[in-house]
Structures are given as C-alpha cells and as structure tokens.
Amino acid sequence: MKRLLFILPFLILVSFSKINTVINSKTVRITPQSELQINGTSNVKDFTCQYEIQNLNEPIRIHFEKEQDVIRFEKSVLILENTGFDCGGKGINKDFHGLLQSDIYPRITLTLKEIKLNPHKKNIADALIDIEIAGLTNSYQMKTEFYYKQDWLILGKLKLNIKNFDLEAPKKVFGLVVVSDEIEINFKLVVQES
Template structure:
C-alpha cells in the first residue's frame, strides 16, 4: 500500500511540474513598418526561428530569431541592401529575442539584440493558448539609434529613413 501511495504522489508531482515545448510554425508572420522623407514602407521577415516552453500554464522560455538576410522589401534590392547594411548583416546575421520573464500574463520582458546591440525591452502582447498551439500577437516600436543603427539614406541624403520603426508580429508556436 505504501508503494502505491508513493507512486500516486510521485505522479502528481511530475504532472504539476510538467513543461510543454513548442516550435515556431511556418504560419508565423513578422513585418516592420517605417517611414522616410518620401514614403512609408514595410519589409517582411521571411525566415523566423523559435521555440518556447510553458511551465505550469505560464510562458517560461522564448528564444526567437530573425535572419537579417531574409528581411525583404517590395521596393527591390537597393532598399534591401541598405537595410541589410544598416542592420550589420555581415557581422550580426540575426536579430534575437530571449524572454526573461512575463508580467501581467501578457507583457514579455527580455533581451532584444539588433545589429550587435543588446537592450532590455518590454513587449505588450496578446497570448492565445489552444490545445496544441500558442499564438502571440503584438507590436513594438523601436528607435533605430537605440541599437546603434544609423537610419539609412539615399539620393545623396535627400531620402532619409525615419528613426522609429514598428515591428508587427503574429507568431504561432505548435506543440512538439
């Protein structure tokens, strides 16, 4: 009888400390909106990688990466090349977010590294938990110069990119 009770309590302990792992789905989307002295623009991040862990029904770990070389605009290679150079693609090929904690069930607090500069940030999100997936939706305004990025220019300085951009994301993580 003692062995049965021991196994029962051990089972409860294991279930109460259960973790679930999730991987970023191809259904995820991330865009960056900005302005210049001539027009507004949007670029799309085409290669996203990430995983997360939920422990006791709370986001516990998030590791998220964007390949700089696959952030593309609809305006063509000139804009893409200037953007990749500003993001220091050759020496820092990825933008990385690592979760430190979650506040109030939906504010992600962590480290964002862009162009080799790491900053602590808070991101307000909407998190939807389903049986086999987690969806995280939100946006974050970023000041380029906070990350050591000089806003790109064109046409001998006549066109200047605005210093503030907005990152919009709709991330879907599926259970492993």
Template sequence: MPFLLGFWGSIMGPSQSGPSFMIDPGSTLEIHGSSNVNTFICLCRQSFVPMPWSSSGDLEPGQGEWRFKNTRLTLQTQLFDCGNKVMNKDFYLALKAKEHPRMQIELQSIEKGQVIGPAWTTLATHTLITIAGRSRQVPIHAKVRRLTSTKLQVIAEKPLKMTDFGIHPPTALMGMIKTNDDITIHMNLILHILG
C-alpha cells in the same frame, strides 16, 4: 515560419517538460518603417529549427511572473525581405549585417494574467532585443486568444528607435531621401499546442 517552441517548466515539476508549440507557417514577423517619401515593410522569411525553452515559477494565473531561460529567437538579418533589392541592401547595411549577421529576441519573463480564452487577453512580457550587436531590455505587451483547445493566436507590436541600437537611419540620393528613426516590430503568430 514553421518552428517548434518547447519550454521546460514547473507545470509538472522542475525536471519535467512543459508543453511544446509549433508556429503555423502562415504566421508573420515583420519590421515596419518609413522615410520622408514612403513606408516600407521588411518580412522575415526565415525557417527555424526547434528551440527548447525552460521556465521557472508557478505557471498558474495569479500574482508574480513566469521566468524563462534559453528563449532566444535568432533571426538572420539577410533573410528579411523589404520588397526590392535596393531596399534590402540598404536594410542590411543599416543593420550592419556583415558585422552582426543575426538579430535576437529573447523572452525573459511574462507577468501572470488571466486565463487565456476565446477573448483577447493582454500579457506583459519582458524581452531582451539585440540588433546590430547592441542589446536593450524591451517590455512588450502581447494580445493572446485561444482559437481552439490546441491553438493560440498571439499578436504584438513594439515601436523601437534605430539609434537606440547604434544604427544610423540610412539616406539616399545625396540625403534627399531620409529614413525615419522609428521602426516597429510586428508579430502575428498562430501557436499549435503539441503537449
């Protein structure tokens, strides 16, 4: 999933740019779910264009938060792969892909925490997630660690309910197979700091 994440911040001042990041192609973004008979994983196979980020606030550890603008990660629903054509069709239908072909994850703010080092650090983020045309404010706790001086790893997972986004969990075989309401978004991202 190669794409650039640049955010314009107040590290050097309000009109100067902050660091940019490139997400390693080996990074993953998945949606996990289950039914009364099995589990499933839908993997995002989308490649992304560079996306500018803008931020405000003092980007130093301490109290308060970093606020972001224009930080929408847009995901094409029909570029999720659940492993077979039947499951893909059910997934796209449940998420109303024809009516709402895109999902979005928008980073709004991050609560300031400790300096990021080789040990895992947990950061509290505030996001706006849009699925099937319905948006909800969603807090996500992400684990971050520094792999090298120019590389970070970010891991996060967030349980959601499909019904919170107006999605009816799909059924099959005249209702004998029922998809559970609970899904989980999993992210495992390697960020290359470009400066």
C-alpha cells in the same frame, strides 16, 4: 555531531529556497501561418520588411517557471537570420542589410525573459524581452495578446529606436530621402506545442 554540523547548513539553505517553483520545459514550433515584419517610414515612402517564416522551421525549446501571474523564462531564444527579411526590392534589401550591419552581425536575437499575465484583462499580458541587433542588447516591455484553440496565437507590436543599437538610418539622394529612426516590429505568431 560533525555530520550534523555538515548537514545543518544544507537544510537551512533548502528551507529558504523556492521549493514549490519548478522549471518546466516545452518544445514549440512556429507554424507557417505566422507573420513577422518590420515597418519603417521615410519622408518619401513607408516600407515593410517581411520575414520569411519558413526560415523558422526548427523546434524551439523553452524553459520556464510559473509563480502566480508571472511566468519567467530561461534560455528561450528566437533567432532571426537577417537574410530572411524581404523589404520588397533589391535596393531596399541592400539598405536594410547595410543598416543592420548584416555582414558582421548576421542575425537578430529575441530572448523571452518574463510574461506578466493581467488578471483584470483576459488574453492580455506584458512581455519582457531582450532584443540583440548589431551586437547590442536592449530590454523592452511590450503588451501582447494571446489566444488558445488548437495552437497558441500571439499578437504584438513593439516600437523601437534604431539609435538605441548605435545604428544610423540611411540617407538617400544626397540627403533628400531620410529614413526615420523609429521602426515598429509587428508579429502574429501561431505557435504549436510539439
């Protein structure tokens, strides 16, 4: 009888858990055909900081579970070294790293949390991601396009305000050149399953 009393709570707990949900794991690699850039504007000139994709040559392990049209991820992280961004010149690179406080926070971290597939629009999904910049993390919902042939092609754009990360846009030439607080992250990722 005592043994039954010990096993009964365990059986009740198991019966209410998601028995049909399975955590899957895959290793993926971002190929050199990929592109990732940050675009910004100022009252004088627009700028683009291109990420050197060859810095992402390490395989990335992703963990996920799929439940109908929702895929939830755990520990699925993309780390971007700030030094991997090239904004086109020594001066603007220095300003970019100053803005990101690269000496204290040398990387940007993107954590994929969830993807909601759109059953009414083929190849469209809403992704929930956490972005950590300069030690602060914010969550963003973004629309993505995805296609599969031999590899996955994932396209997306995300506008964000740098003030959400307690960053202040640099001002140049005694405040005559002012950089906008809004930036846009554009990506075209070609992802290969290992």
